[in-house]
Amino acid sequence: MKFDQPAGTNPIDRQTVIGQPVDRIDGPLKTAGQARYAYEQHDVAPGQLYGVIVGAAIGYGRLLDIDTDRARAAPGVVTVVTARNAGRLGKGEFYSALPLVSDVVSHYHQAVAVVVANTYEQARDAAHLVAVRYDRQAGAFDLESAHFPDEPPSSSPDTDIGDFDAAFAGSAVTVDEVYETQDQSHAMMEPHATVATWNGGKLTIWTAMQIVSWGMRDLSRIFDLPESDIRIITPYIGGGFGGKASVLSDAVLAAAASRQCGRPVKIALERSLMFNNTSHRPATRQRVRIGADRSGRIQAIGHETWSGNLVGGPAERSTIPTASLYAGANRLMRTRLARLDLPEGNAMRAPGEAPGLMAVEVAMDELAEKLGLDPVELRLRNDTNVDPTSGKRFSTRRFADCLRIGAERFGWSRRNSVPGSVVDGDELVGLGVASAIRGNNVTDSAVRVRLQASGRLIVETDMTDIGTGSYTIIGQTAAEMLGLPLDQVDVRLGDSTFPRASGSLGQRGANSATSGTYAACQLLRDTLCAAAGANPARSEFHDGHLVHDGRRIPLQGLVTGREVVAEDGIEFDQARGGLAHQTFGAHFCEVRINRFTGEVRVPRMLAVCAAGRILNPKTARSQVIGAMTMGLGGALMESLAVDLRLGYFVNHDLATYEVPVHADIIEQDVIFLDDLDPHSSPMKAKGVSELGISGVAAAVANAIYNASGARVRQYPVTIEKIYPHLPV
Numbered sequence: 001m002k003f004d005q006p007a008g009t010n011p012i013d014r015q016t017v018i019g020q021p022v023d024r025i026d027g028p029l030k031t032a033g034q035a036r037y038a039y040e041q042h043d044v045a046p047g048q049l050y051g052v053i054v055g056a057a058i059g060y061g062r063l064l065d066i067d068t069d070r071a072r073a074a075p076g077v078v079t080v081v082t083a084r085n086a087g088r089l090g091k092g093e094f095y096s097a098l099p100l101v102s103d104v105v106s107h108y109h110q111a112v113a114v115v116v117a118n119t120y121e122q123a124r125d126a127a128h129l130v131a132v133r134y135d136r137q138a139g140a141f142d143l144e145s146a147h148f149p150d151e152p153p154s155s156s157p158d159t160d161i162g163d164f165d166a167a168f169a170g171s172a173v174t175v176d177e178v179y180e181t182q183d184q185s186h187a188m189m190e191p192h193a194t195v196a197t198w199n200g201g202k203l204t205i206w207t208a209m210q211i212v213s214w215g216m217r218d219l220s221r222i223f224d225l226p227e228s229d230i231r232i233i234t235p236y237i238g239g240g241f242g243g244k245a246s247v248l249s250d251a252v253l254a255a256a257a258s259r260q261c262g263r264p265v266k267i268a269l270e271r272s273l274m275f276n277n278t279s280h281r282p283a284t285r286q287r288v289r290i291g292a293d294r295s296g297r298i299q300a301i302g303h304e305t306w307s308g309n310l311v312g313g314p315a316e317r318s319t320i321p322t323a324s325l326y327a328g329a330n331r332l333m334r335t336r337l338a339r340l341d342l343p344e345g346n347a348m349r350a351p352g353e354a355p356g357l358m359a360v361e362v363a364m365d366e367l368a369e370k371l372g373l374d375p376v377e378l379r380l381r382n383d384t385n386v387d388p389t390s391g392k393r394f395s396t397r398r399f400a401d402c403l404r405i406g407a408e409r410f411g412w413s414r415r416n417s418v419p420g421s422v423v424d425g426d427e428l429v430g431l432g433v434a435s436a437i438r439g440n441n442v443t444d445s446a447v448r449v450r451l452q453a454s455g456r457l458i459v460e461t462d463m464t465d466i467g468t469g470s471y472t473i474i475g476q477t478a479a480e481m482l483g484l485p486l487d488q489v490d491v492r493l494g495d496s497t498f499p500r501a502s503g504s505l506g507q508r509g510a511n512s513a514t515s516g517t518y519a520a521c522q523l524l525r526d527t528l529c530a531a532a533g534a535n536p537a538r539s540e541f542h543d544g545h546l547v548h549d550g551r552r553i554p555l556q557g558l559v560t561g562r563e564v565v566a567e568d569g570i571e572f573d574q575a576r577g578g579l580a581h582q583t584f585g586a587h588f589c590e591v592r593i594n595r596f597t598g599e600v601r602v603p604r605m606l607a608v609c610a611a612g613r614i615l616n617p618k619t620a621r622s623q624v625i626g627a628m629t630m631g632l633g634g635a636l637m638e639s640l641a642v643d644l645r646l647g648y649f650v651n652h653d654l655a656t657y658e659v660p661v662h663a664d665i666i667e668q669d670v671i672f673l674d675d676l677d678p679h680s681s682p683m684k685a686k687g688v689s690e691l692g693i694s695g696v697a698a699a700v701a702n703a704i705y706n707a708s709g710a711r712v713r714q715y716p717v718t719i720e721k722i723y724p725h726l727p728v
Contacts, residue, residue: 001518001519001522001523001568001569001570001571001682002571002573003515003570003571003572003573003681003682004573006577006678006679007678007679007680007681007682007683007684008678010518010682011480011481011540011541012477012480012481012518012613012682012683012684013684014480015480016480017476017479017480017485017486018473018476018477018479018480018514018613018615018616018683019613019614019615019616019617020476020616020617021616021617021618022472022476022486022616022618023472023618024469024471024472024618024619025471025472025475025486025491026236026465026471026472030236035235035236036235036236037190037193037208037236037237037238038190038193038194038195038206038207038208038234038237038268039190039191039193039195039266039268041195041206041266044195044206044233045195045197045204045206045264046264047263047264048195048263048264048265048266049078049116049117049118049123049257049261049263049264049265049266050116050117050118050119050120050122050123050265050266050267051081051114051115051116051123051253051254051257051265051266051267052114052115052117052120052123052124052126052127052267052270053111053113053114053127053249053250053253053267053269053273053277054111054112054113054114054115054127054130054132055108055109055110055111055112055273055276055277056101056105056107056108056109056110056111056112056132056134057108057132057134058105058108058134058136058646058647059105059107059108059139059141059341059342059643059646059647059648060105060106060107060136060137060138060139060140060341060647061104061105061134061135061136061137061139062103062104062105062134062135062137063101063102063103063104063105063112063132063133063134064133064134064135065132065133066082066084066112066113066130066131066132066133067130067131067132068080068082068113068130070129070130070131071115071126071127071129071130072126074117074122074125074126074129075122076117076118076119076122076123076126077115077116077117077122077123077126078116078117078118078261078263079116079257079260079261080113080114080115080116080126080130081100081113081114081116081253081256081257081260082100082112082113083100083101083102083103083112085260086100086256086260087256087259087260088223088224089222089223089252089256090221090222090223090224091221091222092217092218092219092221092222092246092247093214093217093218093221093246094214094218094245094246094346095218095245095246095247095248095279095344095346096309096310096311096312096313096314096344096346097110097279097310097313097343097344098110099111099222099247099248099249099252099253100112100114100249100252100253100256105134106310106311106341107276107310107341107342107343107344107647107648108276108342108343108646108647108648108649109273109275109276109277109343109648109652110277111249111253111277112130112132113127113130113132114253114256114257114267115127115130116257116261116265139341139647140308140338140339140340140341141340141341141342141642141643141644141647142340142642142644143283143284143285143306143307143308143338143340144285146306146308146338146339146340147338147339148306148336148337148338149336149337149338152334152335152336152337153314153315153335153336153337155314155315155317156315156317156319156335156337158333158334158335159319159323159331159332159333159334159389160331160332161329161330161331161332161388161389162300162329162330162331163330164300164301164302164330164331164332165332166330167291167299167300167329167330168289168291168299168300168302168330169291170291170299171291171292171293171299171300172291172292172293172294173291173292173293173294173367173370173371174289174290174291174292175288175289175290175291175363175366175367175370176287176288176289177287177288177362177363177366177713178285178286178287178288178713179285179286179287179288179358179359179362179363179713179714179715180283180284180285180286180713180714180715181283181284181286181355181358181359181634181715182283182638182639182640182715182716183280183281183282183283183342183345183639183640183642183649184280184281184348184633184634184638184639184640185274185275185280185281185638185640185649185657186239186240186241186242186243186278186279186280186281186348186349187638187654187657187659188238188239188240188241188243188244189238189239190208190237190238190239191208191268191269191270191271191274192208192243192244192248192249192250192251192268192269192274192278193207193208193250193266193267193268193269194206194207194208194250194251194254194255194266194267194268195207195254195264195265195266196251196254196255196257196258196264196265196266196267197258197263197264197265198255198258198259198262201229202229202230202231203219203223203225203229203230203231203255203259204230204231204232204233205219205230205231205232205233205251205254205255206233206234207232207233207234207247207250207251208234208237208238208240208244209232209234209237209244209245209246209247209251209464210237210240210242210244210245210246210464210466210503210504210505211245211246211464211502211503211504211505212232212234212462212464212494212495212496212500212501212503213462213496213500213501213503214245214246214503215232215246215247215251215496216230216232216496217246218246218247219232219247219251219252219255222247222252223255223259230496231495231496231497232462232494232495232496233494233495233496234464234494234495235465235492235493235494235495236465236494237464237465237466237467237494237504238466238467239466239467240466240504241348241349241630242279242346242347242348242349242351242505243278243279243280243346243347243348244466245346245347245503245505248277248278248279249269249277249278250267250268250269253267254266254267271652271653271654272652272653273652274652275343275640275649275651275652275653275657276343276648276649276652277343278343278344279343279344279345279346279347279348280343280344280345280346280348280640280649281316281345281348281351281354281355282307282308282309282316282340282342282345283307283308284305284306284307284316284318284355284359285305285306285307286303286304286305286306286318286355286356286359287302287303287304287305288302288303288359288360288363289301289302289303289332290302290363290364290367292367292371294371295381296367296368296371296373296377296378296381296382297327297381297382298326298327298328298382299328299329299330300328300330300331300332301322301326301328301330301331301332302331302332302333303318303319303322303332303333303334303356303359303360304319304332304333304334304335304336305317305318305319305334305335305336305356306336306337306338307335307336307337307338307345308337308338308339308340308342308345309337309338309339309340309344309345310339310340310341310342310344310345311339313344313345313346314337314345314346315335315336315337316345316351316352316355317335317351317352317356318335318352318355318356318359319333319334319335319352319356320352320353320356320439321352321353321356321357321360321437321438321694322356322360323387323388323389323390324387324388324389324390324437324580324582325360325435325437326364326379326382326383326384326388327382327383327384327388328382328388329388331388331389341647342642342647342648342649343648343649347505347506349627349630349689349690349693350438350507350627350690350691350693350694353436353437353438353439353690353694354631354634354690354693354694354697357434357435357436357437357694357695357697357698358634358635358697358698358701358715359698360698361434361435361695361698361699361702362698362701362702362711362713364378364379364434364435365432365433365434365698365702365705366711369417374417375433375702376403376404376407376412376433379403379433379435380400380403380404383397383399383400385397386580387580387582390580392578392579392580393579393580394579394580394581394582395440395576395577395579395580395581395677395679395680396610396612396675396676396677396679397582397584397610398584398610398673398675399435399437399584399585399586399610401608401610401673402435402436402584402585402586402608402609402610402673403433403435403586403608405608405671405673406433406586406587406588406606406607406608406671407433407586407588409606409608409669409671410431410588410590410604410606412431412433412588414431415431415706416706417706419705419706419707419708419709420707420708420709420727422707423595424592426594426595426596427592427593427594427595427601428592428593428594428595428707428708428726428727429590429591429592429707430590430591430593430703430704430705430706430707430708431588431589431590431703431706432588432589432590432591432698432699432700432701432702432703432704432705432706433586433587433588433589433699433702434586434587434695434696434697434698434699434702435584435585435586435587435695436583436584436585436586436587436607436609436691436692436694436695436696437582437583437584437585437691437694437695438507438582438583438687438690438691438694439506439507439581439582439583440507440511440581440582440583440611440612440677440680440686440687441506441507441508441581441687442502442508442511442512442515442572442576442680442681443501443502443503443508443512443572444502444512444516444569444570444571444572445461445463445500445501445502445512445513445515445516445569445570446461446499446500446501446516446519446520446567446568446569446570447459447460447461447474447499447501447513447516447517447519447520447521447567447568447569448460448461448498448499448520448565448566448567449478449517449520449521449524449565449566449567450563450564450565451482451524451528451555451556451558451559451563451564451565452556452559452562452563453556453559453561453562453563454556455484455488455544455554455555455556456488456489456490457478457479457482457484457488457489457490458489458490458492458563459474459475459478459489459490459491459492459517459520460492460495460498460499461474461492461493461498461499461500461501461513461516461517462493462494462495462496462497462498462499462500462501462503463493463494463501463502463503463504463509463513463516464493464494464503464504464509465493465494465504466504468504468509468510468619468623468689469510469616469619469620469622469623470493470504470509470510470513471491471493472616472619473510473513473514473615473616473619474491474493474513474514474517475489475491476615476616477514477517477518477521477615477683478491478517478521481517481518481521481522481524481525481541482521482524482525482541482555483540483541483542483543483544483545483555484541484544484555485544488544499516499520499567499569500569501513501516502516506687506690507583507686507687507688507689507690507691508687509687510615510685510687510688510689511612511680511681511683511685511686511687512570512572512681514615514681514683514685515570515572515681515682515683516568516569516570518570518682518683519568519569519570519682520566520567520568520569521566522568523566523567523568524564524566525539525541527564527566528546528555528558528564529546529548531558531560531564532546532548532551532553532558534546534548534549534551534553535548541555544556546558570681570682572681576679577679579679581679581680581686583609583610583611583612583686583687583688583691584609584610584611584691585607585608585609585610585611585691585692585694585695586607586608586695587605587606587607587608587628587631587695587696587698587699588604588605588606588607588608588699589602589604589605589606589696589699589700589702589703590602590603590604590605590703591603591700591703591704591707592707593704593707593708593722593726595708595726595727596726597719597723598708598719598720598722598723598726599719600636600704600717600719600722601664601666602632602636602664602665602666602700603665603666603667604666604667604668604669605628605632605665605667605668605669605696605699606668606669606670606671607624607628607668607669607670607671607692607696608670608671608673609624609670609671609672609673609688609691609692610672610673610675611672611675611685611686611687611688611691612675612676612677612680612683612684612685612686612688613675613676613677613683613684613685613686614672614685614688615683615685617672620670620672620688620689621670621672623688623689623692624670624688624689624691624692625668625670625692626692627689627690627691627692627693627696628665628668628692628693628696629660629664629665629668630659630660630693630696631692631693631694631695631696631697631700632660632664632665632696632697632700633658633659633660634693634696634697634715634716635696635697635698635700635701635715635716635717636660636664636700636716636717636718637658637659637660637716637718638657638658638659638716639715639716640652640657670692672688697715700717701715701717704717704722708722708725708726708727709725709727710722710724710725710726711725
């Protein structure tokens with residue numbers, strides 16, 4: 001099915017199942033421990049061996065020699081895989097770092113060997129016996145002293161609209177500040193894990209991966225195999241945030257080890273290895289310049305960002321939100337990328353928007369203060385119906401409503417504009433706001449549906465569920481389309497033998513995968529109508545029946561043989577109506593700061609989201625709350641500490657890399673606005689999961705300033721940075 005025209009009225013609009021706050025259909029399996037994750041696939045490949053990765057002990061240099069004799073002789077050891085005996089290993093497309101070192105060590109804890117044994121304990125102990133000699137060389141580990149080329153990376157060309165320099169110089173009020181964000185880890189609950197086995201030259205892996213098609217492509221390149229000889233199975237994933245987008249060292253090295261020893265091999269990255277061996281959100285330095293007239297209308301906006309990565313790795317495109325969020329005729333955007341020999345920087349929840357808004361939305365508050373304007377009012381005055389960079393009209397944009405409704409619900413009118421003026425006992429109280437924007441992306445997605453003679457409907461697609469509720473919303477879509485109760489729909493996900501879907505990344509999964517389900521179910525509806533001799537245009541599906549011209553025909557009565565099968569997908573028009581497609585929101589935050597110690601507490605947070613039709617308010621709310629929590633972590637605590645001598649992240653475990661916990665936030669609320677977007681998809685939906693983090697950290701930082709007068713431009717905003725500014 002091609003989606004090249006705005007969606008009209010369709011069965012999804014009934015919202016008898018879709019749009020309802022249905023409990024997750026995979027919930028009972030997870031609470032009962034019956035949803036098996038990658039490492040729990042114990043019986044899928046009999047005779048499993050266990051692999052433990054040996055990570056490089058230097059940040060940059062050359063691998064001179066590996067002595068594996070003692071490890072090979074250890075009890076239970078079957079083999080030790082190194083680049084010398086691993087066989088051909090090519091390079092995938094998504095990740096830049098090689099999964100196994102053959103010569104040059106690109107980053108700390110890059111794999112140099114895999115010890116394979118009968119038990120995990122035997123493999124772990126023998127891994128300590130692998131002796132490695134390195135030529136440690138001086139690496140580039142510090143963004144502050146990194147060398148930046150004059151030219152932008154190919155993926156982020158410079159943007160110049162109007163005459164920024166002249167407009168900025170002529171503005172009545174200006175802000176020109178530098179903001180810094182730190183390296184952050186995904187810190188997902190489930191470790192990267194894979195079981196790999198070969199059979200007749202064909203590879204099967206059970207793994208934790210967000211986009212099955214990317215994994216197929218990359219495994220094909222790495223092992224020089226046709227995709228038809230590869231199978232990926234990933235039904236349950238315990239969190240990813242972009243860190244499990246495609247195949248990483250666990251999958252590649254489990255497959256390489258299995259190929260060598262002829263038996264299935266299971267590898268899970270130890271928590272201490274995950275932080276340096278996989279990927280992370282890279283640190284940025286950002287300069288934001290905004291010039292406005294006396295009324296607060298933006299005349300010039302400039303955003304420059306600097307980040308670092310391995311050779312071939314992507315830049316952190318922090319200027320993305322600046323391109324579309326506010327009006328302003330004169331614009332300048334620059335992205336520069338330096339080589340850093342740290343673990344790879346790559347996709348992490350809302351790449352670009354999350355770190356970019358940490359800077360831009362604080363700069364907007366600083367501008368509001370200079371203008372003597374309320375921060376909400378400043379943002380409203382710079383609303384626009386046209387994307388100021390592309391010149392395209394937005395498909396929908398209820399940004400102003402997000403701000404107004406959020407301000408009313410949060411009690412923004414009670415905010416005192418004088419920093420440090422609200423005291424409640426030993427606490428300084430402040431309120432902060434920030435805008436949110438995140439691209440509404442879509443990807444072609446296909447689905448197969450099977451109507452059984454029993455009346456049950458089976459839905460199959462290689463879409464993944466990383467804890468977001470994919471099983472549930474796909475089931476809801478199918479139930480709505482066929483007029484079935486949800487408990488009569490079985491959803492099967494995460495298997496490369498199923499039709500190819502978008503996968504879970506970039507806030508595109510829900511809208512794309514349910515649209516693919518819509519297309520397949522529409523084809524099934526047409527097939528059933530043909531079997532009943534009914535006109536599809538005059539037919540409806542209700543309560544397990546096809547209803548046509550007064551006739552009610554049970555669906556199972558239309559099944560000839562065992563089942564009726566339909567397979568189709570959604571193909572999105574690349575032009576997408578010539579419109580700009582974004583989601584919008586606003587974040588409000590209250591902080592309380594102990595006026596003697598500087599300790600920060602966050603009693604209240606509110607997110608208001610305009611993100612198309614909300615397919616399931618319960619699962620969507622859960623996603624936004626999780627994103628808000630993650631944003632709070634970036635604001636107050638999350639920071640990977642770099643050892644500038646050795647080039648590694650020192651706090652590489654969950655004991656020393658701090659993330660928010662339940663006690664850190666008392667009340668979180670989410671408001672979804674009615675925002676149907678017929679230009680987005682037949683579902684009239686958009687993504688929402690990454691909108692929930694975009695802007696959160698800035699709202700917290702702005703609230704801290706309002707409470708204490710501490711304007712901190714280097715995240716995270718810790719006690720040490722607040723304390724010197726506390727009122728005496």
